[in-house]
Amino acid sequence: MLASIGQFLLILSLTTAVVLMLLPMIGYYKNNDSLMRTGRPLAYLLFVLVFSTFAILVSLFVLQDFSVTYVWQHSSLALPLRYRITATWGAHEGSVLMWITVQALWIAAVARYSRSLSLSQISRVLSVLGIIATGFIAFVLFASNPFEITNPAPLDGRDLNPLLQDFGMIIHPPLLYFGYVGMSVAFSLAVAALIGGQIDEKWIRWSRRWTNLAWAFLTIGIILGSWWAYYELGWGGWWFWDPVENASFLPWLAGTALIHVQAVSERKNAFRGWTVLLAIIAFSLCVLGTFLVRSGSITSVHSFAADPFRGIFILVLLAIYAGGALTLYALRVNQLKSKDAINLESKETMLLGNSLVFITATFTILLGTLFPMIFEAMGKKISVGSPYFGLMFFLIMIPMAVLLPLGAQMKWHKDKMSSAVKALLPHFFIAGLLTVLAYFAFDGLNLRATAGVFGGFWIASTSIMQIIKFPGKPNAGFIGMSVAHLGVAVFLFGMSMTEHKDVEKDLLLKPGQTTQVAGYDFTFNGVTSIQIENYRAQQGSILVSQDGQPLVELHPQKRHYPKQQQPMTEADIYPGFTKDIYVSLGEQINDKGDWAVRIYIKPFIRWMWFGGLMMMAGALIALFNKRNKRLEQQQVDQVMKERLKLS
Amino acid sequence: MTPTRKKRLMMVLMVAVGVGIATGIFLTAFKDNMMYFKSPSEVSQQNYPVNRSFRLGGMVKESSMRRIPDSLKVQFEVTDFAASVLVEYEGILPDLFREGQGVVTIGKMQNDQLFVAEEVLAKHDENYMPPEAAAALEAAKPKYKNTNKESN
Structure with missing residues (x-):
């Protein structure tokens, strides 16, 4: 019954999305105000409908309605309530339903917070967002319907994948989707501007804030994913260059290029075409990522059961969105010619350089991700190992780290490269000195780690100098930028140390045996069986001590969920400011109680995620720029005045 | 050659060398890490x-x-x-x-x-x-x- 209502609401949502796609756009072309005015109410209606649909799916899980196929496949009577709720987005159908729910929320937010846009502008934007919503709601309805019914209903469900029965599942997917789908706003703004044939600085200023917000969500989403993989997959990795991880990283890279170029195009009539193109690329990569994840065409930890129809459906959507936007771009690009001259020695040039670096990184990683598919089409099966990605990314990030302080240092409009270099030069030596100190403090570092640590110090030292020397009271834009750049420094330092100074040991431990790893003593005190909530676990007890002083007792688990045949490894971690101690259980080797145990020492791993959090915080702080607010108020006043004049 | 042309030629050469090096690195890294x-x-x-x-x-x-x-x-x-x-x-x-x-x-x-x-x-x-x-x-x-x- 409830499922039928859900199904009905989904159809209503699709209808509303189609109307939202058509009416305001027709209004725009016919210059009909009342048609254009339908945009905002339709956007709110769409949100209410899609959100109710989503709420119904959640209720079906909470109420354990196993007559719904999707529910019995991913829930069970024993599943605790909190995981029944998160199970909603635990598999394909529910997660695309969440995709459209999040998109509907973005659309409603755009409708609500767009007072500074004229009616013709907002109606185009909402209409383009309607096009995207139509495609994805149709995808849910025709290719991934979560409301399908099983008859007769099974008495119990198949249970949720144990890996997903975790706190990370509550926050990682929603936040990642907010970022992912948020890129559709930047895309719609770009396309709407192309339709109108002109982009002014008000337009870019407005879209810049939305892009910043989406980028902040994308950043936190990726960070949470990395942190989750680290503790939940049980094997201590934080980034695998897995196709699905790349799928979220690619829009992030393009988005990073975009927010930096927007800083220029907002101030000057320059790089406007490039801004639009980057917005199109960023969202197209989001759709491509959705294709990679949903089609199951590439081996990945995230793959759900493969379904070619779904893959083709998304590929068609990608062709329509990216193809349509690029065609429009090709037709209109002449009208976006830069009017303002750009000096070679200026911040503008540096920011252009930044976007080129990030786009190069995007395409290098894209190639590595797609090559296996291309080869497969030629009948050969290959895969691209993570060393490829690691090396390429490292090489591309060298110019990024070298140029970042220079870009932040250079003045707008016209500056002298030599004076910027002169201001930064002392910090080059400070960073060098600190790197030498770090080199000896950590018993030597390899080439990549040395470069990474140097990059971290170099960016940190120059950013701090720029904050101290800032003339007058720093504005939110500058503070945001500095916080984000310091985040890059913290990230680089953490990543370099974690990658090159970690210790990994697979050991065979007998009960009572003590073994030494990286200066710590690990005493294995055997394994006991325990019963918790909906699973049974074998829990190991490992005492960690240093210089004879007990430090912590860790309890890694091997969990067995009754509905699942395979066990699950739950690591136990002793987190710390400068290092994590990470222990997980392999398997029992013999009947004497000997176990395979993996022990990790992960230096500075938390710095990496903290750096990411700082980048996100920076993007959020920049939203509160007073200059933006003042300019926006002027715009609102102007729109109001025009409206009064018309009536 | 006029100085502007010379400058332009230098630019083109530098870009070509840059792209060449990048392609070389890319192909090497790719070849080394491609797994059958x-x-x-x-x-x-x-x-x-x-x-x-x-x-x-x-x-x-x-x-x-x-x-x-x-x-x-x-x-x-x-x-x-x-x-x-x-x-x-x-x-x-x-x-x-x-x-x-x-x-x-x-x-x-x-x-x-x-x-x-x-x-x-x-x-x-x-x-x-x-x-x-x-x-x-x-x-x-x-x-x-x-x-x-x-x-x-």
Whole structure:
């Protein structure tokens, strides 16, 4: 019954999305105000409908309605309530339903917070967002319907994948989707501007804030994913260059290029075409990522059961969105010619350089991700190992780290490269000195780690100098930028140390045996069986001590969920400011109680995620720029005045 | 040549050199890290890269797993039902590793009998196979269809 209502609401949502796609756009072309005015109410209606649909799916899980196929496949009577709720987005159908729910929320937010846009502008934007919503709601309805019914209903469900029965599942997917789908706003703004044939600085200023917000969500989403993989997959990795991880990283890279170029195009009539193109690329990569994840065409930890129809459906959507936007771009690009001259020695040039670096990184990683598919089409099966990605990314990030302080240092409009270099030069030596100190403090570092640590110090030292020397009271834009750049420094330092100074040991431990790893003593005190909530676990007890002083007792688990045949490894971690101690259980080797145990020492791993959090915080702080607010108020006043004049 | 032209020519040359270096690095990195996927049948026909890592995938043969006492060393056979390859691995096997289930291993042939794996992947759940392993079984199907009943 409830499922039928859900199904009905989904159809209503699709209808509303189609109307939202058509009416305001027709209004725009016919210059009909009342048609254009339908945009905002339709956007709110769409949100209410899609959100109710989503709420119904959640209720079906909470109420354990196993007559719904999707529910019995991913829930069970024993599943605790909190995981029944998160199970909603635990598999394909529910997660695309969440995709459209999040998109509907973005659309409603755009409708609500767009007072500074004229009616013709907002109606185009909402209409383009309607096009995207139509495609994805149709995808849910025709290719991934979560409301399908099983008859007769099974008495119990198949249970949720144990890996997903975790706190990370509550926050990682929603936040990642907010970022992912948020890129559709930047895309719609770009396309709407192309339709109108002109982009002014008000337009870019407005879209810049939305892009910043989406980028902040994308950043936190990726960070949470990395942190989750680290503790939940049980094997201590934080980034695998897995196709699905790349799928979220690619829009992030393009988005990073975009927010930096927007800083220029907002101030000057320059790089406007490039801004639009980057917005199109960023969202197209989001759709491509959705294709990679949903089609199951590439081996990945995230793959759900493969379904070619779904893959083709998304590929068609990608062709329509990216193809349509690029065609429009090709037709209109002449009208976006830069009017303002750009000096070679200026911040503008540096920011252009930044976007080129990030786009190069995007395409290098894209190639590595797609090559296996291309080869497969030629009948050969290959895969691209993570060393490829690691090396390429490292090489591309060298110019990024070298140029970042220079870009932040250079003045707008016209500056002298030599004076910027002169201001930064002392910090080059400070960073060098600190790197030498770090080199000896950590018993030597390899080439990549040395470069990474140097990059971290170099960016940190120059950013701090720029904050101290800032003339007058720093504005939110500058503070945001500095916080984000310091985040890059913290990230680089953490990543370099974690990658090159970690210790990994697979050991065979007998009960009572003590073994030494990286200066710590690990005493294995055997394994006991325990019963918790909906699973049974074998829990190991490992005492960690240093210089004879007990430090912590860790309890890694091997969990067995009754509905699942395979066990699950739950690591136990002793987190710390400068290092994590990470222990997980392999398997029992013999009947004497000997176990395979993996022990990790992960230096500075938390710095990496903290750096990411700082980048996100920076993007959020920049939203509160007073200059933006003042300019926006002027715009609102102007729109109001025009409206009064018309009536 | 006028100075502007000279400047422009220099720019073009620098960009060309830059792009050349970048392409070179890209191709080297790519070539070094590109891994072929081979099925047990292909390996048994000596069709595999020598002294180079590749991915070997198929099913873990039933009751083929053997543990070397007092170590984390294990040996098992990977099969596509037409041929099998002996695999040795030292370390902790993934949770989803099971006899009679799909697996992908990464490593080198030590000699034409033994594959030494550095990594063992079994990223499927009970009703899902790694696509590569599934494809290997599919490819070998005509060879064993007559003698074996459908096992999957």
